[in-house]
Amino acid sequence: MTHRERAITALKRGQPDHVPTFELVFHETEADFQGRTFFGAPGQPDPTGTTYEDQLRHNAQLYVDLARHFDHDILFLSSGTPPAAKDHLQCLLDTAQAIRDIAGDEYLLMAHGDATYGVPSGQHMMDFVMWLADKPDEAKDQAKRSVDNMLEASRKMLEGGIEGFIQCSDYAFNSGPFLSPAMFAEFVTPFLKELTAQQRKMGAYVIKHTDGNIMPIIDQLVDCEPHALHSLDPMAGVDIKYVKETYGDRIALCGNVHCAHLQTGTREEIAESAEYCLKWAKPGGGYIFCTSNCVFRGMPIESYHLIHSIWMKHRDYL
Numbered sequence: 331m332t333h334r335e336r337a338i339t340a341l342k343r344g345q346p347d348h349v350p351t352f353e354l355v356f357h358e359t360e361a362d363f364q365g366r367t368f369f370g371a372p373g374q375p376d377p378t379g380t381t382y383e384d385q386l387r388h389n390a391q392l393y394v395d396l397a398r399h400f401d402h403d404i405l406f407l408s409s410g411t412p413p414a415a416k417d418h419l420q421c422l423l424d425t426a427q428a429i430r431d432i433a434g435d436e437y438l439l440m441a442h443g444d445a446t447y448g449v450p451s452g453q454h455m456m457d458f459v460m461w462l463a464d465k466p467d468e469a470k471d472q473a474k475r476s477v478d479n480m481l482e483a484s485r486k487m488l489e490g491g492i493e494g495f496i497q498c499s500d501y502a503f504n505s506g507p508f509l510s511p512a513m514f515a516e517f518v519t520p521f522l523k524e525l526t527a528q529q530r531k532m533g534a535y536v537i538k539h540t541d542g543n544i545m546p547i548i549d550q551l552v553d554c555e556p557h558a559l560h561s562l563d564p565m566a567g568v569d570i571k572y573v574k575e576t577y578g579d580r581i582a583l584c585g586n587v588h589c590a591h592l593q594t595g596t597r598e599e600i601a602e603s604a605e606y607c608l609k610w611a612k613p614g615g616g617y618i619f620c621t622s623n624c625v626f627r628g629m630p631i632e633s634y635h636l637i638h639s640i641w642m643k644h645r646d647y648l
Contacts, residue, residue, distance in 0.1 A: 333403040337438040337618065341494075341535050341557040343582050345615030348645040349608065351638075352404035352584075354496065354539065354560065355624035356396055361631045363399075366392055370410025372627045377413045385412035386421070390428035397437055400638055404618070405429065405437045406496055419483060423490035430491060440537070441487055443495025443529060445480035446522045447473060448540075449508040462517060473521045481528050494535030496560065497525070502542025504566040514547050523554040530555070537584060541623060542566045548577070558582035561622045564603065565590050571610035574617070582616040589623045592633040604637040608644045619645070 331339070331347045339346040359367055367373045369385040377385065389412060393405050407425055415421035426439050447469075450458040462469050484495060501507050507514055522538075529536050538556040543566035551559060559577075562568045562585045570586040577583075588595070588603035604619075611617040619641050625634055 333397070333401075333436055334438045337403040338535065340616060340618050341537070341582050343578075343616035345647055348647060349612055349617060349619050349641065350403040351400070351619040351641055351645075352397075352402045352406065353400075353620055353625050354406055354498075355408050355626065357409070357627045358625050358629055358631045358634070359392065359396060363392060363395055368392055368409035369412035370415075374410075374413075380414065382412065382414035382416075385414050386424055386428050390425055390432055393425075393429055394432045394437075397433075401642075403438060405439050407439065407441045407492070408496075419486060422487065422492070426491040438494060438535065439492050440494040440496050440535070441492045442498050443480060443484055443487070443525075443534070443536070444497035444499040444539075445473075445476035445525060446497070446499045446518050447509075448499035448501055449503070449542075462513070466516070469517060470521075473517065477521050477525045480525060484529050484532060484534065488532055488534060492534075494537070494557075495529055496537045496539050497522070497556065498539045500542065501540045501547065502544050502563075502566065504543055504563075506543045506545075507547050511546050511550070515550060519550045519554065522551075526554045526556050530557075544568060548573070552577050552581050556581065558584050558616075558618065560584035560618075560620070562586040563622045564588045565622065570607055574611050574613075578611075578614070578616055582618065583611050584618040585620045585622045586611065587619070587621045587637055589621050589626075589629075592621060592637070593629055595633075597636060600633055600636050601640055604640040605644070608641070612644070612647075615647075 336346040336350045340350045357371055368389050397405055407422055411418050411421050422441055526536050536556040537558045537560050539560040541563050562570050564586055586607045591599040591603050
């Protein structure tokens with residue numbers, strides 16, 4: 331199977347030739363790629379004297395090199411907008427085309443595609459909750475407009491070569507969702523359901539990402555019918571064994587490898603988490619192996635090498 335075919339098979343809850351893998355973001359690239367980093371990402375190269383086309387080609391090549399090195403099946407175009415770019419959406423489309431020029435249809439290309447209310451920043455948290463309480467109709471009107479705007483952007487992205495979306499609004503802390511399940515059902519779920527339904531109707535593959543303890547709202551998330559859920563956060567007590575047994579016949583799963591262990595844990599803790607995910611989520615297909623968040627700045631790259639080696643050992647379906 332090609333990388334693209336493998337990812338699509340898993341997203342459709344099928345069993346590919348082996349378990350696919352990818353990462354939402356991969357910022358620790360220097361050690362494996364001759365010191366290279368993405369333009370627009372933390373620790374970016376010095377942009378002095380580089381043109382937009384230079385930065386675009388640099389990023390596209392690094393995306394492809396990263397995927398080929400670690401056998402990633404999905405490329406999520408998430409590493410930021412190069413400094414020379416004038417328009418984020420056009421840059422995204424240009425990056426997708428540059429990747430196609432290098433790798434053809436080898437990978438499933440995805441981009442951010444969410445517009446629903448996530449956990450607000452601490453600076454705006456009180457204003458947000460007061461707004462929901464005092465002006466609920468206004469909040470819902472704004473949610474509808476945001477979804478409509480995202481759907482228009484989604485159409486343009488699909489026309490420009492993006493094939494799917496990862497909906498990156500975070501809904502929960504480790505202790506539970508920011509909004510109560512009842513408020514989530516009022517202010518988020520209807521809009522997430524509409525967004526997902528319309529993106530799928532356009533032919534897109536859709537992964538819903540959120541960190542934190544999603545268990546009080548997981549039924550609502552599954553009912554919105556994305557192809558898959560990411561990141562299934564073990565730091566917040568989300569157990570992939572339970573999620574697979576309970577929801578695996580309705581939705582594909584991505585992630586659950588413990589990011590805190592990858593950051594500060596022992597090799598034994600890291601290996602145990604990766605092996606647990608593969609043991610319980612792999613059977614029957616419908617699983618994509620990845621961390622429970624991303625390969626962020628400061629994560630020891632040796633930790634990722636370890637889980638990658640475990641994935642290589644256990645990825646095949648026998």
